[in-house]
């Protein structure tokens with residue numbers, strides 16, 4: 001029997017530790033649970049919200065008059081064809097992402113190691129095409145299975161169907177709220193395939209390792225991340241709050257005249273990516289607080305709950321930052337975090 005909980009505090013399901021009560025909440029252990037929960041939401045005519053690890057969500061303190069499905073679907077399997085240098089690994093959506101990374105690197109499968117220590121679940125990783133240290137999940141992604149909320153049928157999405165972009169996919173854009181991802185399949189290499197172009201990762205590896213394997217890279221990434229990022233258990237946060245803006249060459253040239261030390265990356269599209277962290281820092285916000293919300297002292301892209309912050313505290317701080325960056329640089333920052341008002 002499906003266990004429907006009532007009036008559950010969502011703050012305990014988000015890494016920001018912010019969020020009001022959900023009228024109904026189901027921890028779904030299998031596909032049948034998810035289907036049943038969706039049908040209940042339809043019968044009651046209430047909105048649905050899917051949560052994995054709650055690490056990319058900012059949820060209002062107001063009560064959510066709907067049904068929350070927490071994805072707890074577990075299981076990892078692999079297919080390895082004889083004489084192939086690749087392995088297909090399929091994980092259910094409720095697997096903890098970092099557990100999957102460890103599962104693969106311990107077997108010396110290459111492909112996910114740079115994405116170590118990112119919080120959250122496997123099911124959410126395609127939603128914003130998670131990325132770090134020069135890699136994104138689209139680089140190893142093969143397909144995913146998702147449940148259509150409308151008619152409860154399963155559909156397979158291949159790489160070409162997902163419109164993966166920088167921290168985006170079709171599931172964050174055109175098909176937002178239409179599908180529940182139930183499993184994801186990756187193609188990983190059995191031959192060494194390190195991607196160490198990222199400066200600090202290269203340094204860490206050079207310092208410590210001679211014959212490198214995937215687990216070494218995972219450990220190096222974990223070490224760097226632990227030294228820079230706030231642990232959500234200590235300071236609630238959802239990682240990078242904003243996306244790095246992409247601007248035209250003309251806009252960039254004008255900015256460079258005014259700010260010659262501006263940081264940037266040329267993109268293949270011809271656009272120029274400017275690190276939002278640099279803009280926020282130059283606007284004077286790094287390490288600063290506004291009420292109970294603050295900007296992390298080691299990384300200005302991360303907004304933290306300093307203890308007891310409300311949804312409005314975070315909103316107020318982030319809106320202030322958006323206005324000040326706009327005034328100073330003429331660039332409008334957009335949130336990477338999913339905001340549920």
Ligand SMILES: Cc1cc2nc3c(=O)[nH]c(=O)nc-3n(C[C@H](O)[C@H](O)[C@H](O)COP(=O)(O)OP(=O)(O)OC[C@H]3O[C@@H](n4cnc5c(N)ncnc54)[C@H](O)[C@@H]3O)c2cc1C
Nearest residue numbers: 052053054055056119120121123124130131180181238239
């Ligand atoms: C300290 C910290 C560091 C981080 N570092 C990075 C980083 O380096 N790179 C990066 O890309 N991200 C990073 N993040 C953000 C976050 O970890 C990722 O976006 C992660 O994939 C979110 O997973 P989740 O399970 O917690 O998703 P949730 O926060 O639970 O959900 C995120 C969104 O996906 C939807 N969703 C969740 N599960 C499903 C599903 N099964 N089917 C359909 N929709 C679903 C939700 O409705 C919501 O809109 C970081 C976060 C923190 C707290």
